[in-house]
Amino acid sequence: MKKTFATITILSLLFFSCNKDSVNTRPSLTLKSTSPDVVPINGSLDARLTFGDKEGDLDSIYIYKVRLNKQVVQTVRDTLKFLIPDYDKNTTGEINMSLNYNNHLVSALNPPNIPGTTPPQKQPDTLLLKFIVKDKAKNVSDTAYSSTIIVLRN
Numbered sequence: 001m002k003k004t005f006a007t008i009t010i011l012s013l014l015f016f017s018c019n020k021d022s023v024n025t026r027p028s029l030t031l032k033s034t035s036p037d038v039v040p041i042n043g044s045l046d047a048r049l050t051f052g053d054k055e056g057d058l059d060s061i062y063i064y065k066v067r068l069n070k071q072v073v074q075t076v077r078d079t080l081k082f083l084i085p086d087y088d089k090n091t092t093g094e095i096n097m098s099l100n101y102n103n104h105l106v107s108a109l110n111p112p113n114i115p116g117t118t119p120p121q122k123q124p125d126t127l128l129l130k131f132i133v134k135d136k137a138k139n140v141s142d143t144a145y146s147s148t149i150i151v152l153r154n
Contacts, residue, residue, distance in 0.1 A: 056089035122153035
């Protein structure tokens with residue numbers, strides 16, 4: 001009797017756990033590439049991401065800039081929000097972004113000088129970018145992380 005009860009319990013658990021929908025309401029996001037790894041002064045960074053969303057109702061994408069430099073300084077615009085324009089309600093797709101130097105990439109408000117440089121040169125911003133998408137139902141994706149990005153400063 002105990003063996004039969006255990007078998008029925010295990011089969012019930014397997015049935016209910018395997019019966020879940022394989023496509024989640026929560027959006028998914030994957031960073032495919034960023035280019036270049038070193039952004040020149042007044043340059044831009046291109047990011048290519050892929051998404052999945054059961055309802056195809058993505059609303060916005062957030063980018064969080066994390067400054068990795070050892071010397072801590074005041075930063076500007078650490079969080080960026082972009083609205084996603086209406087699209088054909090595909091459940092999967094690609095997001096291509098171009099982030100410009102002054103409005104999106106510069107991090108340190110007043111970057112310190114590199115010691116021993118003549119004439120003095122500013123330390124570049126060493127950044128990690130975190131990407132998150134949100135849909136219209138306010139479901140949020142996992143975080144997609146960039147590799148290290150160097151933003152040269154003048």
